[in-house]
Amino acid sequence: MDAFASLQRSIEKLVQIKCANYKEDYIKRRILSRMRLTNAADYEAYHRYLLANPQEVNLLRNALTINVTKFFRDPEVFEVVRREVLPDLAGRGRSIRIWCAGCSSGEEPYSIAILAHELTALRPDVSVMIYATDIDAVVLQKAMAGIYDAKALENVDERRIRKHFVSHDDGTFEVRSHIKDLVKFRQHDLMSGIPITRYLDAVTCRNVTIYFTENQKNELARLFHSALGADGYYIMGKTEYLAREVEHLFSPYNIAQKILRKAA
Numbered sequence: 364m365d366a367f368a369s370l371q372r373s374i375e376k377l378v379q380i381k382c383a384n385y386k387e388d389y390i391k392r393r394i395l396s397r398m399r400l401t402n403a404a405d406y407e408a409y410h411r412y413l414l415a416n417p418q419e420v421n422l423l424r425n426a427l428t429i430n431v432t433k434f435f436r437d438p439e440v441f442e443v444v445r446r447e448v449l450p451d452l453a454g455r456g457r458s459i460r461i462w463c464a465g466c467s468s469g470e471e472p473y474s475i476a477i478l479a480h481e482l483t484a485l486r487p488d489v490s491v492m493i494y495a496t497d498i499d500a501v502v503l504q505k506a507m508a509g510i511y512d513a514k515a516l517e518n519v520d521e522r523r524i525r526k527h528f529v530s531h532d533d534g535t536f537e538v539r540s541h542i543k544d545l546v547k548f549r550q551h552d553l554m555s556g557i558p559i560t561r562y563l564d565a566v567t568c569r570n571v572t573i574y575f576t577e578n579q580k581n582e583l584a585r586l587f588h589s590a591l592g593a594d595g596y597y598i599m600g601k602t603e604y605l606a607r608e609v610e611h612l613f614s615p616y617n618i619a620q621k622i623l624r625k626a627a
């Protein structure tokens with residue numbers, strides 16, 4: 364077995380991530396980034412380092428999952444958005460603006476766009492625009508192309524797939540233009556301020572802050588607070604939380620699904 368194959372074996376065991384789920388090129392790029400940071404000269408050296416340093420297991424897991432996303436990731440959250448958040452926003456005004464921060468390859472903003480499309484079918488007087496940003500230009504290219512493999516669509520039911528995706532001969536699915544048109548993608552570093560006009564109705568920023576320091580997380584909460592309009596929604600990742608210093612900026616709306624609302 365060569366050095367890379369043997370490293371992959373250990374990764375599967377220790378990190379509990381199936382390397383076969385990813386393109387080899389992607390896995391290699393992520394491992395190389397960890398190798399640079401740990402001064403490992405080659406796969407063998409990094410393998411030894413990984414086995415000898417238990418804290419590296421978590422760091423490698425984070426590096427491997429940094430862009431990981433899928434349509435309707437945590438379906439319960441999207442169910443609350445469909446049933447409660449979007450209808451509430453539709454009741455407030457005719458044009459709804461949502462910022463999806465750290466959108467990776469586009470599955471999250473497109474999932475919201477699908478729900479928005481369903482809403483506007485019932486409420487043609489309402490329009491929705493989703494602004495989706497990420498720091499990583501490579502994932503944004505994929506987001507704009509809007510082409511995904513079947514795995515990304517695991518949580519999308521058949522009816523929605525037929526309605527909102529074109530299925531290609533190579534087994535991929537492309538988001539249809541009526542959904543693409545609801546999302547504007549743009550490269551943006553969350554540490555650099557608000558990229559769009561304020562008074563937003565909702566911000567989603569999910570599974571983005573794993574590398575952020577406590578200070579950066581708090582700055583981000585302040586940023587979202589000032590980006591949102593009155594009673595605007597802030598939707599966090601399931602494992603993310605607000606530190607005590609910034610807790611007062613938001614009030615809980617649905618604690619289990621990590622949906623908050625801007626406090627006055």
Ligand SMILES: C[S@@+](CC[C@H](N)C(=O)[O-])C[C@H]1O[C@@H](n2cnc3c(N)ncnc32)[C@H](O)[C@@H]1O
Pocket residue numbers: 428429430431432433436464465466467468471496497498499502551552553554568569570571600
């Ligand atoms: C794991 S993905 C989350 C995707 C999606 N929000 C979800 O929950 O499925 C995290 C994304 O955050 C982006 N990200 C990390 N740091 C960022 C920053 N400072 N500004 C903007 N995006 C950032 C990464 O490029 C990555 O695409």
